[in-house]
Structures are given as C-alpha cells and as structure tokens.
Amino acid sequence: MADLSSTRRTRARRTLIFAAFLVALALLYTGYKAFGQAIDDSQRDWWVVGSFLPRSDDKNMPPVLDILAEFGEAPREGGTTIGRLTLDGALFTLREAAVGFAAGTIIGLAIAVVLLQSRRAERGVLPYVIASQTVPLIAIAPIVVVWGRTGLEFLPWEWQDWMSVSLIATYLTFFPVAVNGLRGLQSPSPEATELMQSYAASRRQILRRLQLPASLPFLFPALRIAATASVVGAIVGEISAGVRGGLGRLILDFAGKYITGPERLYVAIIGACITGLVAVGVVAAAERLLLARRGIVAQ
C-alpha cells in the first residue's frame, strides 16, 4: 500500500532536486561565461576560448538574468510580452502535439491488437511499421500541409494547417505505441491465457481483462518517448511547413532577430523545453494513476 505521507515526501524531494538541477544549470552557464570572457577579454584581437568553444560574449550567451528579464519585455511599446507570445505559441504547439499524440496512440494500439491476432500478420506487417519510420519527416511536412489544403475536401470538418502538423506527431507516436503495445499484449504467460479460456472467456474479454492491463507497463515508456517526440515533431513540422501560431514559427522569427536580441530565442527554447516537460508530465501522472495501485508501487 502506498503510504500517503511518504509519497508526498518523495514528491517534495523530487521537486527540490529538480530546482537544484535548474540552479546548477544556470550556475554552469554563468560560470563558463565568466571564465570564457575573463580569458577572451585579456586578448583584444582574437578569441582564445571562443575560437574552439562556444563564444561567451553577451551576443552569443546572454546573461541568465537578461534572459529571464526578456520574458517580461514587449517587442513593441505596450504590446504583448515575449513571455506571453511564447506561452501562446506553446499552447498552440501543445494542442497540435496532443491531438496528434492521441490519434497516434489510438492507431498504434489498433495496429498492435490486429497484429496480436496472428503470428503471420505480425511477421508480415511489422517490418513495414518499422520501415515507416525511415521517411524523413522534415521533407514530408510541407507536402502534408499542401495535401491538407487541397486534397482533404471529403472530410466532414474543415482541415486546418495545424492538423497537418498534428499528423506528424501522430506519425511519431503510433510507432513506439504499436511496437511496445504488441509486446505488452503478448506479455501474459500461456497459463494466464489458458486460465481465461478455462472460464470460457471470449477473445474480447481476454483482450480487455488480461492483455490490455498487462500491456500498460510496456506502453507507458513508449508513451513518454512519444510525448516528447510529438512536441519536438510539432515544432519541427511548423518550421518546415511554415505553419504560424506555434513555437516553431516563434523560434524562426526570433532566430531572424538573433543578432539584435539573442535573449528572445533563449526564451523560446526554454518555452519549448517546458512544453516538452509538460507533455511528459501528463503522461507520467496518468501512469502513476493507473499503475501505482498494483501493490508493486510503480517506480
């Protein structure tokens, strides 16, 4: 039985460790910067450290406090702040990723259940599932967007550009879900299946009461990978397909203004990291909810 106070204690400890990690990261960044600048400033005409390691002047590595301050800056006087723009972009990207992730999970599970039905189907189809991941998504993304604009009129709803980006997340998600899901569905011992048969359980009952619950511990690692891949995939997809509204576009915009204000790009990158963490966090919370009550306290 999970003891509540001890769960709370581990959670508090984990939060503390994470905060310490962030502080350490900031210190490392600042420390390297101070070290590099101290040496490089001793020489006027050439970079000592900066010629073979990342350059540490304020243009290349803006101070941490400047980056943090940039969240509150507005590009136009009285306009939306950079932090707000990043948040809006993050929510837009998160929606793309979430929709694609959900669709990918459903499709992946469906494939796993179909392949489960026969070894022959598994042997015949699985190589194609694996081969599907060799398609270079960056190249495909623009095609998918054009497709979405022109070729999907038969759909009952109007196809939006962001849905094409979701499709990329779907593509990245279905694969690990199908492969790990299949392994999980196959994980019950032959005896466990025979026991179900001795209760005259139907195939569907065996799937629902035995195979699906048994697959969860196999599924969640895949879902966690897929969650981050969905966010990264969505950002890359936005950039390569020119979809506006999300983090991808924001990163592209800010990268264009890097020379005059490098802090902005750092803000967008931090925003992208947080978005990815949120996605994994949601999956991890679902995992804890579903798996913790198994006696063997998950993790």
Add this chain to the structure above:
Amino acid sequence: MAQDLVLEIAGLEKTFNPGRSNAVTAISDLYLAVRPREFVSIIGPSGCGKSTLLRLVGGLIEPTAGELSVNGRSAQEARLGRDYGMVFQAAGLLDWRTAIRNVELPLELMGWSKLRRRKRAKEMLELVDLGGFASHYPAELSGGMQQRVSIARALSFEPSLLLMDEPFGALDEMTREYMQTELLKIWRETATTVIFITHSIPEAVFLSTRVAVMSPRPARIAAELPIDLPERTPQTRDTEEFFRDVSLVRRTLRSVEGQ
C-alpha cells in the same frame, strides 16, 4: 457413456506437430474414468504428458484421437459450460487486481452482478482462510497465500471438476503440508471432484482416494491404486498405513519407469 461418471477417457491420443519432423506423441491409448467426488492424483515420470492430459481434459487443446467426455459432453462443451476450475503451479493472479477482485474475475466474465460476486468472492476467501486479505494485491501475499487465492478463484463458480497441475510444487514443505490439509477441507466442504497432478508421492497418497500412475512417454495410465486411509489429519503422515501406501506407489512408479 455412463451418466454417473464425471470424466471418461477412452483410447486417448495426443501427438504434437503431427506429420512433421518434430512430431511428439505425448499420450497414447490412455483410459481413465473418474466418479463424482473422487480425488484422483496423477503421478508419473517428468515430461511424460501429465500437463498435456490435464489440458486435454480441460478442453484447452484437442486430442488427436480417442474419446473424452466430461459430465456426458465433450471437453469443449464442458469448458464453455464452465465445468472446470483450473489451478496451475504458478498462481497466475492478475497483479493489478486485489485478492478479492481476482476471485471475482470468473464471475465477472459470467456476467454476475457486482453485489453477488462480491458476496461470493468473500465467502470463497473465507473458505481458504484469507478473509482478512481481500484488499491485498498479489505482490503483498506469500506464495502459499497466492495459491490459496488461486484455489478460491477456481472454486468461485462451483465447477464440478477441479483440475490442478502441481499446484503446490513451488511451495516449501511446511506450507505444502498445510495447503494439503486445507485442500482436503475444501474438497469435503464443496463436493467437487478433483484431478490432481503431482510429483510428490506422499502428497498423492495423503490427498487421494485413488492414485493413477502414468508410464513414460507416450503416456498411458499404467496402474491405478486405491488409497484407503481411515482418516486424513496431519498425524496420518506418521501412520503405518500411510507408509505402506507410499511405498506401494513408489514401487509401482519404479517398475513403470523401468519398463
């Protein structure tokens, strides 16, 4: 076929992968009849086909030839009619379900109402002396306790035939003897017929009304020895009659293996 038999097997044969180079005839020309309320132990050399026999009886695999009827119908029909409770060496509990929810599983599949199956599962857990562990997960139970949950589950829907494949094989000696006494108690209380596979001769003698000795592969029933102990309590294991029957079974097994 006689109606008063729970199990009747005639000329049973099972060949795995027939016609291929890796064909194995596990069972050949096997005869066995079991009456209601009997406790029949099956003992035999390792790998002779005991588990195969049990799975044939349970309708989990199809025989290659021969006849097999359970309560006057085919093994498949009996399985679909839920005539069997099965217990394997591994308890096979679903580790995401509590003890009581594990016992409820077959009842759930049969569409019992929540209230009814809760009540029955509770009774069954009490029958195996685990009334206080209803909300424990398998990981929180000892091996012997898990096996008792497994027995409670097998009996929950009152099958007419309990099929057990080395159910106590993974338990230590003390737990094992305790479980044997427990099983006899349950057997008396529930009016079930039991077919019990074991590697332990004392276990077979202590539990059974009859011991069937199987020959090496391809297996048949080489000898059937009725066991007629006056009573079966933990003290029985130290009696003259018990030793006599144990050595009788041992000699029979040895002569069968030597053939």
